Amino acid sequence: MYGRFTRAFVLCAISAGAVAACSSKGERAAVDSAKAAAPADTAAAAAAAAPAAAAPAASVDDQIKEAENTWRIALVSGDTVALGKLTATEFTMPKAGHPTLTTYRKDLMSDVGSGSVQADTSAINNLVVKANGDTAVATLQFYWKPSRMGKPAKVESENVQDTWVRRGGNWVLVARKASGAAK
Numbered sequence: 001m002y003g004r005f006t007r008a009f010v011l012c013a014i015s016a017g018a019v020a021a022c023s024s025k026g027e028r029a030a031v032d033s034a035k036a037a038a039p040a041d042t043a044a045a046a047a048a049a050a051p052a053a054a055a056p057a058a059s060v061d062d063q064i065k066e067a068e069n070t071w072r073i074a075l076v077s078g079d080t081v082a083l084g085k086l087t088a089t090e091f092t093m094p095k096a097g098h099p100t101l102t103t104y105r106k107d108l109m110s111d112v113g114s115g116s117v118q119a120d121t122s123a124i125n126n127l128v129v130k131a132n133g134d135t136a137v138a139t140l141q142f143y144w145k146p147s148r149m150g151k152p153a154k155v156e157s158e159n160v161q162d163t164w165v166r167r168g169g170n171w172v173l174v175a176r177k178a179s180g181a182a183k
Contacts, residue, residue: 060131067171076122080113093176119146134166
């Protein structure tokens, strides 16, 4: 048994050596072929890379629409980490049910984080973005079904104007103004 195993092992080693020798000759031939075709391959590689490098960045409209959607989802899912990234430290909005009062960022985070404001659905309609440099104003209709302080959820809708500012390459929500029920 010992002899058969040794012979099989040696034969495998010899076969592996032969394969390696053949493939290294093949690799040298492939390298030589590649060197001969290098100018064409380099131009082709550069042409193939150019469209990927020149891919246009998302427009401000698209960036704000994505931010609005992310904010909406974070609000409904109770994700205060995402809301924190999307809202400026000076963020304000009207207090729900008391539009003359103001909700500040810390209040929003507290209400959402504690579960005193919960929602099971939301939607955005008629989103229009007007941008000027690093500031963008989004007007939209916001629909959601929140429950506050354990009360039964009810559908609410309002016309909203959100002011976004680009800071450090990211858009953050500075202020949300609401006016009446959306139609």
